[in-house]
Amino acid sequence: MKAKISVYQLFAGIVMAPLGTAILFLITPEAKQDAWIAMLIYIIPGIMLQIIYTSLWKKYPKDTIVTYMPKIFGKILGYIISIVYILFFAYEAARVARDFTDLILISSMPKVSSTIILLSIMLVSGYAAYLGLENMFRSANLFLYIWIIFFILEWLFLYRTEGTLKFYNIKPILHNGIVPVIKESWKLITFPYGETLIMAMFFPYVKETSKVRKISLLSIIFMGIFLTLNTVMFISVLGVNFASNSLFPFLRTVRLMHIGETFDRVDIFVILIMMIGGFIKVSFFMYGSMLGFSKMVKIKDTRYLALPFSVVVFFTAMLIAKNYPQHIYIGQTLTITYIHLPLTVIIPIIALIIYYIKRLIFKIDAET
Numbered sequence: 593m594k595a596k597i598s599v600y601q602l603f604a605g606i607v608m609a610p611l612g613t614a615i616l617f618l619i620t621p622e623a624k625q626d627a628w629i630a631m632l633i634y635i636i637p638g639i640m641l642q643i644i645y646t647s648l649w650k651k652y653p654k655d656t657i658v659t660y661m662p663k664i665f666g667k668i669l670g671y672i673i674s675i676v677y678i679l680f681f682a683y684e685a686a687r688v689a690r691d692f693t694d695l696i697l698i699s700s701m702p703k704v705s706s707t708i709i710l711l712s713i714m715l716v717s718g719y720a721a722y723l724g725l726e727n728m729f730r731s732a733n734l735f736l737y738i739w740i741i742f743f744i745l746e747w748l749f750l751y752r753t754e755g756t757l758k759f760y761n762i763k764p765i766l767h768n769g770i771v772p773v774i775k776e777s778w779k780l781i782t783f784p785y786g787e788t789l790i791m792a793m794f795f796p797y798v799k800e801t802s803k804v805r806k807i808s809l810l811s812i813i814f815m816g817i818f819l820t821l822n823t824v825m826f827i828s829v830l831g832v833n834f835a836s837n838s839l840f841p842f843l844r845t846v847r848l849m850h851i852g853e854t855f856d857r858v859d860i861f862v863i864l865i866m867m868i869g870g871f872i873k874v875s876f877f878m879y880g881s882m883l884g885f886s887k888m889v890k891i892k893d894t895r896y897l898a899l900p901f902s903v904v905v906f907f908t909a910m911l912i913a914k915n916y917p918q919h920i921y922i923g924q925t926l927t928i929t930y931i932h933l934p935l936t937v938i939i940p941i942i943a944l945i946i947y948y949i950k951r952l953i954f955k956i957d958a959e960t
């Protein structure tokens with residue numbers, strides 16, 4: 593029986609997929625104290641991306657991005673692009689797994705082997721992928737509520753902790769105008785907004801197909817506002833320089849808040865909340881890779897691919913970088929520019945243009 597997901601679960605999936613890692617960092621340090629404005633502005637390109645993704649899906653409503661690329665670009669080039677997307681999703685799963693391995697290693701368990709931590713992450717994520725699409729989206733739906741509640745409580749506790757929220761840190765606002773902010777923050781279009789491309793693998797499984805675009809656009813707006821408030825929090829609490837240079841500004845921020853008079857360290861709870869997002873994101877991207885591969889080689893049950901793909905992601909995550917600074921450099925500089933940009937922005941735009949050109953040519957031929 594074909595898996596089915598609701599539009600509410602789709603909303604949660606679109607939000608949770610990028611948010612799993614986006615919430616950890618100050619994503620646009622180049623914009624300095626205007627980083628929150630950049631996040632807000634780039635909601636618009638994020639919405640445009642969703643229009644492109646959903647437009648492509650509406651042309652081929654029974655297909656995923658892996659299966660409709662050969663129909664647009666032709667068999668040879670199309671299959672090559674599809675294979676690249678399968679590898680991209682697996683690579684993203686490995687990057688996220690490495691992110692959270694280093695998070696645990698640096699923040700709470702420096703004496704534990706990174707191999708053991710990574711293995712634990714992959715066991716949970718691999719099992720989630722084995723359980724299938726419906727279970728992953730149900731989990732995303734549940735944990736989105738948990739994240740929202742935690743985020744609200746975080747603001748409340750920071751407000752009640754004297755001297756933590758210093759909103760003067762976000763000033764001066766647009767000191768050099770809005771153009772430099774837009775120019776310096778172009779990477780936001782690829783991360784976090786471009787990462788929602790993974791949902792193009794799951795659109796055919798949504799029950800209420802007529803609401804897919806509406807829900808996709810609402811989810812981008814919600815995520816953009818969520819990350820904007822998160823960025824304001826980082827800058828106001830830590831200051832722009834400290835937030836930019838901190839390995840994990842999210843963790844550093846919550847360590848400053850106090851809950852009551854004695855309970856002032858919530859590190860383990862915060863790491864657990866962040867790990868939930870990490871597990872969901874790894875599961876989504878790994879399952880997207882599994883699903884794409886199964887479509888190409890005509891495997892009906894993707895569960896058989898959970899173990900081999902978990903092994904591939906595990907070793908990729910181990911070998912992806914020598915250390916955490918190198919991992920961050922590769923991710924924020926090389927990956928975003930040379931992998932994310934072409935795969936999440938350029939190719940989908942070209943694919944939609946080619947579709948309309950073909951449609952116009954065939955229509956003209958039919959008329960003549």
